[in-house]
Structure formats: structure tokens, C-alpha cells
Amino acid sequence: MAAITTTANASAAAKNFDLVGHGARWHSLARAVAKDAVPQTLLLSGPAHVGKWTFALRFAQLLLCPQPVTDVNGLPAPCATCRTCHQVEIEVFPDFRVYRPLVSAAEDERDWVVAPEELESSAIHIAQARKFRNESLYRPTNGKRKVMIMVQAERMNEASQNALLKTFEEPIPGLTILLLAEQPQLLKATILSRCWEMKLTLVSDSTIEEWLARRFAGSTPRERVEAVRVAGGRPGAAWNEMQRFERLKANNEEVVSRYAQTREFVQRIARSQPVGALALTEEALRLAALWGKDDLASAQGENRKAADAKKIERILVRSQIATFLDELSGVYRELWKAAVGQPEQAARLAFGLDQIRKTRHYILRNASTNLALDVLFGSLIAPQSTR
Numbered sequence: 001m002a003a004i005t006t007t008a009n010a011s012a013a014a015k016n017f018d019l020v021g022h023g024a025r026w027h028s029l030a031r032a033v034a035k036d037a038v039p040q041t042l043l044l045s046g047p048a049h050v051g052k053w054t055f056a057l058r059f060a061q062l063l064l065c066p067q068p069v070t071d072v073n074g075l076p077a078p079c080a081t082c083r084t085c086h087q088v089e090i091e092v093f094p095d096f097r098v099y100r101p102l103v104s105a106a107e108d109e110r111d112w113v114v115a116p117e118e119l120e121s122s123a124i125h126i127a128q129a130r131k132f133r134n135e136s137l138y139r140p141t142n143g144k145r146k147v148m149i150m151v152q153a154e155r156m157n158e159a160s161q162n163a164l165l166k167t168f169e170e171p172i173p174g175l176t177i178l179l180l181a182e183q184p185q186l187l188k189a190t191i192l193s194r195c196w197e198m199k200l201t202l203v204s205d206s207t208i209e210e211w212l213a214r215r216f217a218g219s220t221p222r223e224r225v226e227a228v229r230v231a232g233g234r235p236g237a238a239w240n241e242m243q244r245f246e247r248l249k250a251n252n253e254e255v256v257s258r259y260a261q262t263r264e265f266v267q268r269i270a271r272s273q274p275v276g277a278l279a280l281t282e283e284a285l286r287l288a289a290l291w292g293k294d295d296l297a298s299a300q301g302e303n304r305k306a307a308d309a310k311k312i313e314r315i316l317v318r319s320q321i322a323t324f325l326d327e328l329s330g331v332y333r334e335l336w337k338a339a340v341g342q343p344e345q346a347a348r349l350a351f352g353l354d355q356i357r358k359t360r361h362y363i364l365r366n367a368s369t370n371l372a373l374d375v376l377f378g379s380l381i382a383p384q385s386t387r
């Protein structure tokens with residue numbers, strides 16, 4: 001069992017340096033660094049878990065590392081072993097600053113609570129924007145360069161975006177600003193026009209599978225296939241699923257992928273009578289809580305104040321259910337793709353997909369979760385019971 005833990009730790013540490021599937025984008029940036037033509041404000045956009053943070057961290061290391069190396073393509077790369085690279089990785093290097101959305105604003109900065117990524121209502125508040133702006137005016141303390149990152153930049157509210165217009169337009173010499181966003185379209189046009197946008201797109205299954213095989217040497221092909229399926233092109237999601245498998249194995253529990261469990265759940269819907277909706281709701285809540293157990297623990301672990309922990313719990317439960325509904329959509333979509341030549345079946349699945357999407361929307365906007373799920377499963381069961 002100790003061996004499993006060691007492997008997990010070793011691979012977790014190495015993960016930060018794996019740019020899975022974004023090689024071409026990386027090369028264009030590394031070439032820019034080689035020519036000393038670094039973009040000053042760079043917007044890295046792309047779906048959650050696609051690799052934005054990994055990419056940004058490595059780029060920060062490249063800019064700040066005092067002893068960069070040359071990679072196989074003849075381009076500069078961070079050494080990844082020096083004190084600076086390490087300090088950047090653990091976010092303590094003085095010329096490297098990271099801003100993340102907060103659970104809620106507080107007057108005193110010491111009361112700021114960084115939000116878990118899943119928290120839909122978190123925001124970059126005006127106080128943070130002002131701090132970002134002030135800090136952006138200081139010259140680098142160590143070398144020639146400084147890097148500031150804003151994670152989930154689309155969570156800047158209107159006032160924050162306005163406060164930072166000038167900052168993004170003309171950062172001081174040596175400063176590189178990286179904005180990370182899942183939904184860049186939520187940013188104001190005036191912000192977008194000041195950034196150089198680089199889109200990170202979904203990664204091919206084969207690339208992710210190859211990477212997992214390398215990083216999780218003790219894993220089985222079946223586990224990797226399941227993780228790739230859960231991930232849907234997002235290396236970070238595949239990584240999380242593999243880590244979940246490792247934890248299950250360490251606890252001697254059976255490794256069942258979320259995809260397999262969701263498929264089984266969909267089969268249960270198909271077998272259910274109309275009165276079965278309530279039981280399905282219970283099962284859905286159980287699965288959502290099971291999968292989100294670790295997220296909740298880590299989100300609460302970071303927050304000292306009980307009131308915040310409670311608030312986070314309430315919101316996280318909703319995002320866990322949203323995650324479950326995403327998985328459910330994934331299974332419905334696969335079944336729908338396979339329903340070629342069966343128009344009735346295809347129409348039923350399309351209807352289901354639409355219902356799931358609407359329910360997800362309601363739940364994230366504070367509808368009663370149980371009621372919304374009861375209605376959803378009732379509607380998913382109904383078309384079959386009339387056959």
C-alpha cells in the first residue's frame with residue numbers, strides 16, 4: 001500500500017511539468033520568449049481541466065527561471081529543478097503572484113476566503129482588482145521579470161474589469177499578466193481587445209491515454225480507458241479520475257469508474273416505473289456526494305471559519321449534482337450517437353438531454369435540488385412507460 005502512495009505522490013509532483021496535448025501552443029510561446037517578444041497580457045482560455053493552469057505555471061517558470069535549458073526542439077524551457085522553479089510551483093516566489101476568485105468579499109484582506117474552483121458564485125472583487133493593480137506597478141524584486149496570474153478571470157465583476165483596463169493595456173516593463181478563463185466571452189470586449197488570446201482545446205483520447213500509461217505505471221488498461229472516457233478530452237479530469245482509482249485501491253475498494261456507474265444508473269432509469277423517480281433522486285444524490293467527497297473535504301480544509309465552510313458546503317453540493325448531471329449527459333450523448341437508424345430512440349434521448357441541461361441550469365440557480373431531480377427523473381421515465 002505504501003508503494004501506491006509513493007507512486008501517487010511522485011506522479012502528482014511531476015504532473016505540473018506535463019503539457020499534455022498543447023505542444024504547438026507551447027512552442028509558439030517558447031519561440032516568442034527566445035525572440036524576447038513575450039506578450040504582455042496573455043489570455044489562456046479553454047474548458048475546465050484542459051490544462052490552463054499547468055500551462056500558465058510552466059510559462060511562468062520559463063519567464064522566471066534563472067537557468068533555462070534548451071528542449072529537444074531547440075527552444076528555451078524552464079530547468080524545473082532550481083529554487084526559483086520550485087518556489088513558483090508552490091506559489092511563494094516574490095515576483096510571482098496568483099489571484100483567485102473569493103467566496104465573498106470582506107473588508108479585511110485577512111478574511112478573504114479563496115473559493116474552490118467549482119463554486120459558481122465566487123468572484124474577483126473590486127478590492128482584489130485594486131490590489132492587483134497596485135501590485136502590478138511594482139518592479140520585479142529579484143530579476144528582470146515578474147508574472148501575475150488571474151485564475152478564472154471571467155469571474156471579475158464589472159467594477160473589477162473596469163479597474164484593471166489600464167493595467168492590462170500597458171503592464172510595466174518586465175511584467176507578464178496571464179488571465180485564465182473557461183468562458184472568455186463573459187469578459188468585456190474592452191478587456192478582450194487588450195489581451196493576446198491563446199485557446200487551449202480538447203486533447204485527443206490517444207494522447208491522454210499515452211500520458212496516463214506513462215504516469216500511472218501500475219494502472220490497468222481498463223482503468224485508463226475509463227478515465228479517458230470520463231475526461232472527454234481534458235487531461236486534468238483524467239488525472240483526477242486516475243487518482244480516485246488509486247485511492248479506491250489503497251482502501252481496498254472496487255475500482256468502478258464514474259462512467260460505468262452512470263451507465264448503470266441510466267439502465268435503472270430504463271427499467272423504472274413512473275413511481276421510481278424518488279428512488280432515482282436518492283441514488284443520484286448519493287453518487288454526486290460520493291464523487292464530490294474529496295472536493296468538499298479539501299475546500300473545507302482550507303477554510304478556518306465555520307460560516308464559510310457551511311456556505312461552501314451548500315454551494316458545493318449543488319456543483320456536485322451539476323457534475324453528476326454532466327456525467328449523465330455524457331452517457332445520453334453516447335447512446336444518442338449510437339441510436340443511428342432508430343429515430344424514436346434518438347428523439348427520446350434528445351429529449352432527455354434537453355431535460356438534463358435544463359435541470360442543471362435550475363439547480364445551479366438555487367432551485368430546490370430534490371424537486372428538480374424528481375421532476376427530471378419523472379420525465380426521463382415517462383416516455384418509456386407509455387410504450
Ligand SMILES: [Zn+2]
Nearest residue numbers: 065079082085
Ligand atoms: Zn529553474
